[in-house]
Amino acid sequence: MRAVIQKSVGGPEVLEVVEIDRPSPLGAEVLVRVHASGVNPVDAAVRSGNYPLLGEPPFGVGWDISGVVEAVGPGARFKPGDEVFGLPFFPRAATGYAEYVAVPSRQVARKPASLDHVQAAALPLAGLTAWQGLVDAARLSEGERVLIHRAAGGVGHLAVQIAKARGAHVIALASEPKHAFVRGLGADEVIDYRADGYLEAVGEVDVVFDSSSQGTASLRVLRPGGVLVSIMEHWNTALAAEVEAAGRRFAGISVEPDYASLEAIAKLVDEGRVRPHIADTFPLEEAGKAHELIASGRTQGKIVLTVA
Template structure:
């Protein structure tokens, strides 16, 4: 493949050399939904960007619970148009093709973001197309593997803490599953904006959660949180009612008129009615792939105000094992697939 010359619209921009994309690429796909074993390597066509889309060479891909749910036949599997299908929302990589020469993300720019899966192919592949409004420049302080663990989880946390809870000085926020992918970002962001953070987690993660900014950590394996906390302003529930009635129990620790936010889809079907009966406000939440918000998150990461924790890194070919690890539960931070060389 011949090298493409670098072009930049900014004297200060640093671009990475890029090659013309091949016709086919390596990807991990599913031919049907099922157990992790349905994930397998295949050779598939490299996608073609249209209109304002970028073509990106994927260096690393984040693995999220919604990926595993979709693979198993839940999640967004109903929107998959056909098989074989490539999973994955999160990526970090290098722009190969931009819509036009003076585009803000010219070829060679290191970017990270969220793909429009399942409307397009996912990030478990060597190349992907992505809407320009869903990406930001990769934080300079992070490797591609670290950056790939950020987008979906951090944007979810941003939407929960900043846009929905409006975290501020003195506010009391309870965050369930604080050591998970979304949770560890939510704890940090709530602390950054001045809230008093209580997080539920296991004993092994207690010290780490305090380092991230939790003022109080409740070991859910030995204590019932409603026995030790009350009158909080906001509960961010990353568990729902499917595990030990966490959602229902959470409504009892919120002050009158406080806010309950539930994240896992279908995890607490009757939350709105239950919250109204308890005298509190309630909403669900789904992530918005906002490149502007992701750029802000990137600046916080580069400044050291927040951090991403990657617990395990798997090669692309081992995506099935990555899903197995994720579904075992108790993951601290994120799991990432290494797709290609940095």
């Protein structure tokens, strides 16, 4: 099968399409024929060596997949022909930029019926990050005020929609050119984070969803007893101590595979309450170009590789 592998860390040019053996599913695993694979900032960080999550190369990056079950191992939850999407093995290697991936069947869920594979591949890592932060950690509920950083990005644009589906009042931070896009997602207020004193316009909130390492600054707008959810500083014990000392709660999020949450997200999608936005697509052979774009940090929504 074809797969994108890197034999050294470095720029996007280290990504190359090679022929490797097709995996076989073990017990409780499914072999997925991948139709599309999502591209995330963590992929580029691992590829470059800035985030040595997978150790020394060679390895394949990529985790988001959507495709069709080709074969199953004993005890797997699905049958051949089922359409599934998921986040296999994260944070261990999954080699998701590939024609086939063997994955534990409880790390994938049925693809939302209203989405094609490209759209579905945009959901797992970003959607689970938003869900696990807002729903599982913050327990966001109807009527609460939530501040969402980088609201136009891959995680942020799904976080806005999930928060609205929970009945929250959403205050979104985005650059001015992206305000119309973020309002279209359902945000109640959109503030330009580049403006001087932008946090003063926020007011007091119950939850901050921070994907931009602004935890200390965001603490100023968080009410006593509120929750700071951080996906970039989940390791920061000093920040956690500062938040707790201020009478707020810190929730550091490192996303993990979770089929039940994927099913909940899929339900919202099929109800028309959540929709992934695709910024651009590239064929598998142009994974390097996809990485160049994701590394710019200016992507609106998600980038996806088409595989089959």
